[in-house]
Amino acid sequence: MEGYSRKDEGCPQLLDLIPKEKEWLTKSAEEKQTRNGSSEEKQLELRLGPPNGDWTIKNKNISREKDHESLLPFGYFSPWSSSSGYQVKSQKQTTPFLQAHGQLKESSQPNPAKTAVPNSSSSSSAQKRTAPTPVVGWPPIRSFRKNLANGSSSKPVSESQNAVGSKISSEKPIENSPKNLLVKINMDGVPIGRKVDLKEHDSYEKLSFAVDELFRGLLAAQSNFSAGGIKNDEDGGKAITGLLDGSGEYTLVYEDNEGDRLLIGDVPWHMFVSSVKRLRVLKSSELPTLCRGRKHGKRSLDTSPK
Amino acid sequence: MSGSDNRSEMSEDEELPDLGGDATHSSNSTAVSGGGGDQNYVSPSPDQVLENVLENVLCFLTSRRDRNAASLVCKSWYRAEALTRSELFIGNCYSVSPRRVTNRFRLVKAIAIKGKPRFSDFSLLPPDWGAHFGPWLSAMARSYRALEKLYLKRMSVTDEDLAIAAHSFPILKELVMVCCEGFGTSGLASVASECRQIRVLELMDSDIGDDEEDWISCFPDNVTCLESFIFDCVEAPINFEALEQLVARSPSLKKLRLNCYISIGQLYRLMIRAPQLTHLGTGSFSPLEIVAQGEQELNYFSAFAACKSLICLSGFREIIPDYLSAIYPVCGNLTSLNLSYANINAEQLKPVICQCHKLQTFWVLDSVSDEGLQAVSAACKDLRELRVFPVQALEDAEGPVSEVGLLAISEGCRKLQSILYFCQRMTNAAVVAMSKNCPDLVVFRLCIMGRHRPDHITGEPMDEGFGAIVKNCKKLTRLAVSGLLTDRAFSYIGQYGKLLRTLSVAFAGNTDLGLKYLLEGCPKLQKLEIRDSPFGDSALFAGLQHYYNMRFLWMSSCKVTRLGCEEIARQLPGLVVEVITRDREENETSEYVDTLYMYRSLDGPRADAPRFVHIL
Numbered sequence: 001m002e003g004y005s006r007k008d009e010g011c012p013q014l015l016d017l018i019p020k021e022k023e024w025l026t027k028s029a030e031e032k033q034t035r036n037g038s039s040e041e042k043q044l045e046l047r048l049g050p051p052n053g054d055w056t057i058k059n060k061n062i063s064r065e066k067d068h069e070s071l072l073p074f075g076y077f078s079p080w081s082s083s084s085g086y087q088v089k090s091q092k093q094t095t096p097f098l099q100a101h102g103q104l105k106e107s108s109q110p111n112p113a114k115t116a117v118p119n120s121s122s123s124s125s126a127q128k129r130t131a132p133t134p135v136v137g138w139p140p141i142r143s144f145r146k147n148l149a150n151g152s153s154s155k156p157v158s159e160s161q162n163a164v165g166s167k168i169s170s171e172k173p174i175e176n177s178p179k180n181l182l183v184k185i186n187m188d189g190v191p192i193g194r195k196v197d198l199k200e201h202d203s204y205e206k207l208s209f210a211v212d213e214l215f216r217g218l219l220a221a222q223s224n225f226s227a228g229g230i231k232n233d234e235d236g237g238k239a240i241t242g243l244l245d246g247s248g249e250y251t252l253v254y255e256d257n258e259g260d261r262l263l264i265g266d267v268p269w270h271m272f273v274s275s276v277k278r279l280r281v282l283k284s285s286e287l288p289t290l291c292r293g294r295k296h297g298k299r300s301l302d303t304s305p306k
Numbered sequence: 307m308s309g310s311d312n313r314s315e316m317s318e319d320e321e322l323p324d325l326g327g328d329a330t331h332s333s334n335s336t337a338v339s340g341g342g343g344d345q346n347y348v349s350p351s352p353d354q355v356l357e358n359v360l361e362n363v364l365c366f367l368t369s370r371r372d373r374n375a376a377s378l379v380c381k382s383w384y385r386a387e388a389l390t391r392s393e394l395f396i397g398n399c400y401s402v403s404p405r406r407v408t409n410r411f412r413l414v415k416a417i418a419i420k421g422k423p424r425f426s427d428f429s430l431l432p433p434d435w436g437a438h439f440g441p442w443l444s445a446m447a448r449s450y451r452a453l454e455k456l457y458l459k460r461m462s463v464t465d466e467d468l469a470i471a472a473h474s475f476p477i478l479k480e481l482v483m484v485c486c487e488g489f490g491t492s493g494l495a496s497v498a499s500e501c502r503q504i505r506v507l508e509l510m511d512s513d514i515g516d517d518e519e520d521w522i523s524c525f526p527d528n529v530t531c532l533e534s535f536i537f538d539c540v541e542a543p544i545n546f547e548a549l550e551q552l553v554a555r556s557p558s559l560k561k562l563r564l565n566c567y568i569s570i571g572q573l574y575r576l577m578i579r580a581p582q583l584t585h586l587g588t589g590s591f592s593p594l595e596i597v598a599q600g601e602q603e604l605n606y607f608s609a610f611a612a613c614k615s616l617i618c619l620s621g622f623r624e625i626i627p628d629y630l631s632a633i634y635p636v637c638g639n640l641t642s643l644n645l646s647y648a649n650i651n652a653e654q655l656k657p658v659i660c661q662c663h664k665l666q667t668f669w670v671l672d673s674v675s676d677e678g679l680q681a682v683s684a685a686c687k688d689l690r691e692l693r694v695f696p697v698q699a700l701e702d703a704e705g706p707v708s709e710v711g712l713l714a715i716s717e718g719c720r721k722l723q724s725i726l727y728f729c730q731r732m733t734n735a736a737v738v739a740m741s742k743n744c745p746d747l748v749v750f751r752l753c754i755m756g757r758h759r760p761d762h763i764t765g766e767p768m769d770e771g772f773g774a775i776v777k778n779c780k781k782l783t784r785l786a787v788s789g790l791l792t793d794r795a796f797s798y799i800g801q802y803g804k805l806l807r808t809l810s811v812a813f814a815g816n817t818d819l820g821l822k823y824l825l826e827g828c829p830k831l832q833k834l835e836i837r838d839s840p841f842g843d844s845a846l847f848a849g850l851q852h853y854y855n856m857r858f859l860w861m862s863s864c865k866v867t868r869l870g871c872e873e874i875a876r877q878l879p880g881l882v883v884e885v886i887t888r889d890r891e892e893n894e895t896s897e898y899v900d901t902l903y904m905y906r907s908l909d910g911p912r913a914d915a916p917r918f919v920h921i922l
Contacts (some may be wrong), residue, residue, distance in 0.1 A: 145695055
């Protein structure tokens with residue numbers, strides 16, 4: 001503004017620039033020939049690897065892998081785990097909010113391959129969707145405005161008054177240090193979530209056991225509290241069993257990196273570990289009804305999300 | 307509305323004016339004992355009187371532009387103004403050091419600080435770039451203990467910052483954070499528990515971590531002065547009982563925007579406790595719980611009917627469209643409606659929108675299609691601001707809205723002042739029509755999502771459309787262009803865009819001429835952000851006489867070279883020229899810089915630049 005009255009200083013020096021300017025002009029003259037249409041676009045596109053990263057992606061074979069077909073290669077909004085680098089945000093595939101594999105007869109979106117091999121199923125639907133290479137930050141939509149293709153997000157139906165859902169667009173950073181793999185776990189009826197370190201277990205059975213240990217006491221305290229805190233004769237409360245096979249009062253489900261909700265146990269452990277983002281312990285009785293409750297909120301599921 | 311930038315005025319230069327030969331006497335001249343009987347009475351000098359008067363008069367000057375002008379008159383005016391300015395606006399947190407600010411202005415009650423450039427919202431800036439609130443906080447904690455209002459936009463704020471702020475500003479009344487990040491619910495807990503006089507707590511479009519902290523419970527029971535509580539962007543479950551109690555003990559609460567973890571049943575409970583609300587964000591607008599069979603659905607309609615003062619409605623984060631009819635009772639009073647998270651179609655929109663006669667601001671998803679926009683056009687004759695967001699933010703999608711919708715809006719909503727329109731296809735004719743039908747346009751942002759896409763009927767570039775906008779909309783100050791654009795479009799902008807302050811360019815232009823037209827033609831240009839356009843060094847040099855008048859220039863993936871940037875830095879020492887480079891492979895070289903971000907600064911290069919930022 002007014003404070004910067006340096007125009008006079010600037011002018012004489014501009015003249016000095018002319019010889020240099022000529023260099024730039026000759027350069028742009030060359031480029032003028034390729035001005036029109038596609039070749040120019042190609043030139044732009046060549047330089048257009050995402051300008052600031054996709055630090056994790058070196059090759060241009062972008063269309064194949066689901067993870068790389070991202071419009072937002074930066075791990076956006078994960079400042080407090082900046083060391084995690086630029087997480088690649090995968091495009092949200094067709095996701096009914098709850099897709100417990102094999103459980104949802106009412107689901108209008110058959111996607112059988114999904115739980116078994118997440119990558120291939122999504123890449124096949126991804127390939128047919130877009131022709132141009134996705135570009136970082138284009139179209140200019142902030143991340144929290146994405147993932148609106150489904151009428152309702154993949155939030156779970158609430159277990160308690162504190163709806164403990166999680167939205168895809170708000171992937172919370174998980175500590176990805178090599179030492180541990182902590183994922184959040186929430187349980188129906190327990191407002192306070194916990195974290196479990198998946199590296200400490202190598203099988204679903206062990207995980208189920210850990211979940212029991214984590215929540216048994218909390219659940220007991222919860223029910224005691226609501227019962228007026230009258231009795232507490234057992235040590236830590238009732239054991240939580242049958243998490244894996246649907247036989248118990250609760251069932252363990254997880255949310256993968258695409259935001260789908262899946263039953264535990266269908267894929268090999270190591271595959272589960274690589275794709276799990278969050279765990280939930282839901283009341284078994286609510287699993288089939290959940291789908292019913294949400295159905296009329298669903299939109300046509302072949303509209304591509306994100 | 308969330309996030310809209312009302313502060314579109316240009317940032318002011320806080321520099322000490324060079325008053326080499328100012329005409330006034332020093333106002334420190336000692337008083338001369340005047341006439342009169344009392345020997346002990348020392349009547350003030352004329353200058354002193356003037357300064358006293360001035361200070362009292364200046365209190366009435368609120369506009370910062372007026373104050374800036376006053377401060378340039380002479381030294382005593384400068385001093386008086388500095389002592390009496392209570393509201394500060396820092397448009398770029400790196401343009402001036404916190405210490406310089408606190409040295410000059412001593413009595414500050416309200417401060418607004420903006421940090422990162424806007425393109426950071428779209429992941430074009432690596433994390434940890436900067437804009438840390440910490441240094442500002444340190445300075446303010448020392449000098450502005452009586453701070454009442456704090457507004458931060460695109461700043462990086464930590465939990466610790468919030469704890470310190472809560473502790474340092476005991477009478478803080480308003481805290482507004484827009485597009486901020488770096489903190490979580492623990493930080494919010496500090497604010498809630500320590501800021502006992504907080505009246506306004508607004509968190510908008512910010513990325514807030516879930517530390518699983520029950521921050522709502524941290525508001526002390528005796529805090530009853532809450533007037534505005536906006537937390538719709540907080541992606542974490544909250545303690546509903548505590549919230550309900552908070553609302554119940556806040557009789558002055560007028561604005562409440564809930565996050566998506568609040569079910570419609572919970573919304574009902576809150577609404578019946580707060581029928582005095584004027585602004586409501588409805589949360590999920592969905593029964594997150596299973597409605598047990600046999601249990602009666604609550605009468606949401608009556609809850610809305612009871613809110614007779616409601617004028618602004620938003621939320622609908624996970625709407626079950628069946629519930630939308632509950633809002634009918636308030637539609638006739640609404641001046642602002644935000645359905646931009648509600649994936650509804652035209653048929654679902656129509657019964658609502660046809661009742662919204664007073665609507666002035668409307669945000670919506672393109673799922674309503676052109677037909678929905680036609681309904682808007684028919685019903686909302688008073689519309690001033692429209693934003694149409696895409697359900698699918700992809701380049702190659704179907705696109706339910708087009709030039710048809712734009713044309714309809716232009717024909718029905720003649721008072722339109724601001725539009726943001728995402729679409730897949732557009733024509734020059736529709737844009738030209740809007741330029742003629744809506745002469746009051748101040749903000750025109752059209753995003754044709756396919757890059758380089760021409761007029762889909764004529765096949766021509768979109769030059770003529772945007773040209774008509776700058777030519778016919780004489781009040782235009784903000785413009786965003788898209789589609790296939792040649793240098794001609796920029797010649798139009800340079801020729802007619804005399805009031806233009808903010809311009810956003812992406813994938814446009816042919817040669818350096820494009821940028822030259824802008825830099826030479828638009829005298830009021832303050833904020834220029836360009837990406838993926840073939841503008842190079844010679845264009846950059848064309849702006850040398852203008853850069854000190856701008857808040858910033860952003861150019862990413864253009865054809866600017868490092869040498870060019872260094873030359874600019876050399877020529878203009880008052881600019882901070884940041885070059886941001888991404889990591890590359892060994893064999894991958896580019897003669898062009900990835901990102902150039904430059905801005906004027908009184909205090910030189912910042913000390914907190916990360917390693918990927920080179921300041922030239």
